[in-house]
Amino acid sequence: MINQMFELYFAPTPNGQKITILLEELELPYQLIAVDLLNGEQHTTKFRTLNPYGKIPVLVDHHGPGGAPMTLYESGAILWYLANKYQRFKGETPRQEALVMQWLMFQMGNLGPFLGQAHHFFNYAPEMIDYAQKRYYREATLMYEVLNARLGEHPFLAETYSIADMAVYPWVSARRAHRIDLNDYPAVASWHQTIKQRPAVRRGFAPLRDRLPSKLEPEHRKHLFGQQQNP
Numbered sequence: 001m002i003n004q005m006f007e008l009y010f011a012p013t014p015n016g017q018k019i020t021i022l023l024e025e026l027e028l029p030y031q032l033i034a035v036d037l038l039n040g041e042q043h044t045t046k047f048r049t050l051n052p053y054g055k056i057p058v059l060v061d062h063h064g065p066g067g068a069p070m071t072l073y074e075s076g077a078i079l080w081y082l083a084n085k086y087q088r089f090k091g092e093t094p095r096q097e098a099l100v101m102q103w104l105m106f107q108m109g110n111l112g113p114f115l116g117q118a119h120h121f122f123n124y125a126p127e128m129i130d131y132a133q134k135r136y137y138r139e140a141t142l143m144y145e146v147l148n149a150r151l152g153e154h155p156f157l158a159e160t161y162s163i164a165d166m167a168v169y170p171w172v173s174a175r176r177a178h179r180i181d182l183n184d185y186p187a188v189a190s191w192h193q194t195i196k197q198r199p200a201v202r203r204g205f206a207p208l209r210d211r212l213p214s215k216l217e218p219e220h221r222k223h224l225f226g227q228q229q230n231p
């Protein structure tokens, strides 16, 4: 019998949450497999067979193209794969599809990496480096200005609600970690409220949030930012 249940290797971070939001929006059955990033589970040989880069999320579709199992990493690729498989949230015309891809690439290539660095240098670096904080905060403000301009003219990033919104939403939800105040970006604030009210988004944003630590211990830092561990 074919296993219809998707498996998602997951931690409650923006890159994980964008996938649970889409799985909920698509009303798909899935099993969450928690990967304890703080304790280095992403570095185990077993996990690296799923993603050699050692990062969540990883999706397993037991019934992939041609009926064969498919394992996929990189959250943007996973979003596109699911949207394409079910022909939803990816735009309906070539123009809409191109815009969805543009904003998805904006999130994957700019927003995620730069905000991730801002989080690091504001919250986790062993020393506070003024230059690094200023550089990533500046990039953050530039990107929020771009988002605010776009969302001032359109209700969603592409022409309709799409995986691009789902990809950006969890990052904006984490805005305190990159020191952004949504009072400065009213169109982003209003878009964020609209997305937040979607029941699927609420469900997709919730898993394992109680496992987030209030503070990182030295051992956590080692696993996340330092030396790797073999099982």
Ligand SMILES: N[C@@H](CCC(=O)N[C@@H](CS)C(=O)NCC(=O)O)C(=O)O
Pocket: 011, 013, 014, 015, 016, 037, 042, 054, 055, 056, 057, 073, 074, 075, 076, 112, 223, 224, 225
């Ligand atoms: N470009 C990747 C980035 C994935 C990523 O950075 N995942 C983080 C959590 S948000 C992770 O697994 N970090 C663990 C580590 O770096 O050891 C994607 O979008 O999937």
